[in-house]
Amino acid sequence: MNTIIMWTMAAGAVIGGVDKIFGNRLGLGKRFEEGFLLLGATALSMAGIICLTPLLSMLLKAAVVPLCGRSGLDPGILGGILAIDMGGYQLSMELAGTPAVGRYVGIVIGATFGCTVTFTIPVGMGMISGKERPLFAKGMLIGLGMMPISLLIGGLSCGLRVMEVLYLTLPIFVLSLMLMAGIRFFPDHMIKGFGYFAAGIGFLTTLGLIAGAVEYMTGFQILKGIAPIEDAMAVVSSIGVVMLGSLPVAEMLRRILEKPLNWIGGKTGMNGNSVAGLLMGIVSPVPAIAMMKEMDTRGKVVNAAFLVCGASALAAHMGFTYGTEPELVVPLLISKLAGGLCGAGAAVLLSRKGGCAD
Structure with a gap:
């Protein structure tokens, strides 16, 4: 299955690249180009933290790991607080008691809970207007409530046992409940808190x-024990290469699924922008969040709920996983899409129709 997915991405890169050569007649050449242009932003957001991961690991091993040992928890779970592509994977692999746990936490939990905490919530709360925040917050609550389904499916797909997954992710469930309570009862304080965290x-x-840059250019170590910046850039580059194909593929999927999804949107009481937001969210949460002002009430809640687990499934997260743990591409996609769809489905049931935004 991994081979099929990567050949599909490769085909997307070929189609997008050829379209770019012939003047972007199909609109796929632009997506091909966008995939590589995202390298700069991706490097800025993750290369530095990857460089620091060995140092952070040493500090956590001295300060926190002994506490985890006494409680029986695998210290690798600490990496799940960070997004998969913001050091979460590397930190999990450094701290975990076994490679299997490190891969599960770093890939599956980092791509869902970690991404939500370090990116989706702070960025979303900062981008949307005050009147839309309650709807966004409601969607986040629903998505966090459905996250255990995503983590359980992801853990089983990674080869872990049911009880092992449940026990390992217990701290994440507790943190999710705390986040849900904070978003529900103290939204303004949560916005400030996430701002400080970001x-x-x-x-x-x-x-x-x-x-990393100083050490690369001069050999002088400002911080001893960090990873070479060229290693971090290799990870970033692998993401960019996959996005050369994944963005054209996502665009083709959007066009193919546009009519059936619009039909589903009509049946569920969501407008066209709400349905389009779901398709964009699979690639990146930013355009989906930016579109929320054009969505109806139900669409805003549904999109926010979907983003908790489903954000960036077909772009950065898949690219990162292929570059680090290629055999986990399928478990990643299964867990993210299952959690995202469960969140969206629950949001449809728990939200009202209509209420188009201005």
């Missing part, structure tokens, strides 16, 4: 980039 991640990322 600023802290940004600081560490920039610090890692500075240290």
